[in-house]
Amino acid sequence: MPDPAASERARDRIHALSVMCVLAIASVVIAVLGATPARVSSRELMGDERTPGEAAFIASHRGGAATAPENTLPAITAALAAGFDYVEVDVALTADRQPVLMHDKTVDRTTDGHGRLSSLALADVRELDAGSWFDPAYAGTPVPTLAEFLDALVAADGRAILELKGGWDAAAVDAAVAEVAARALERRVVFASFDARTLALAATESEVLSRLLILKHLPSDVVSAVAESGARGVVVSRKAVLARPGIVDELHAAGARVVVYTLNNDTQWDAVTALGVDGIVTDDPHTLSEWQSAYAGP
Secondary structure, eight states: OOOHHHHHHHHHHHHHHHHHHHHHHHHHHHHHTTOOOOOOOHHHHHOSOOOTTBOOEEEETTTTTTTSOTTSHHHHHHHHHHTOSEEEEEEEEOTTOOEEEOOSSBSTTTSSOOSBGGGSOHHHHHTSOOSTTTOGGGTTOOOOBHHHHHHHHHHHTOOEEEEEOSOOOHHHHHHHHHHHHHTTOTTTEEEEESOHHHHHHHHHHOSSOEEEEEESSOOTTHHHHHHHHTOOEEEEEHHHHHHSTTHHHHHHHTTOEEEEEOOOSHHHHHHHHTTTOSEEEESOHHHHHHHHHHHSBO
8 A cells, every 4th residue: 555654745845846847937037027026024023033033023813813803803803993903714616616714614613504616606605604603692693705805905905825725727816916005905905825826826927926835845946936936935734844944044044924714822832932833823823922022032
């Protein structure tokens, strides 16, 4: 029988190679078209690179999933009001290619509906109750659209990491970029994705909007992948960073930032803070903020 671990490593290598190829092609296209992007710098977007022991910026996972239904406006507005550095949300496409805030491929876990999001039209999704599963007090809370989320971001003068779930086509990426640009949020929003083609399309649609590669595993040539793609850094799993701690300094040397997901206790926070990672995605931003005040450097 095939070795499952070997098969997974092979898939990771193939995925890493595809990331590099697609994003490198995007950078060549931009150069050929003569674009001169007025890009947001890593420092402007996420601050100076952290040193070991220094507090990382906090990204509130799925809006504010610990205090309200994930990826809903109550969770998002609470996180923004609390003043965390970033809110992180998941954006996926409905059957009619409309962007809404949803993490799972199906609506079953976080709404009273059933089925794959990609098979439901926006009108159907908007009728779902996305709050009762969390607490009866949130009964009737709808699934937000990307436009509603961006309006909340403008009102709070906040920053956001938008994970684009699955594969997006050029029309969907163009529409999302247009929504961001219409609100003058290009310098306060970053697109992130596991899908290299989606990020490549974002690179061709906007000269300003920043991008982050999301990686479960770190390929050996991740520094080159980030540099060639013009991404501002990576969002990476804790296990991958701890298995290869030197990558933090390597990416910093290349001007990139390192964001780690999704850490919810002091042992995890301490381990990555000691390496000097730049950002931590967490379900419990309040407790992380308190922990940083007590144990992390300024």
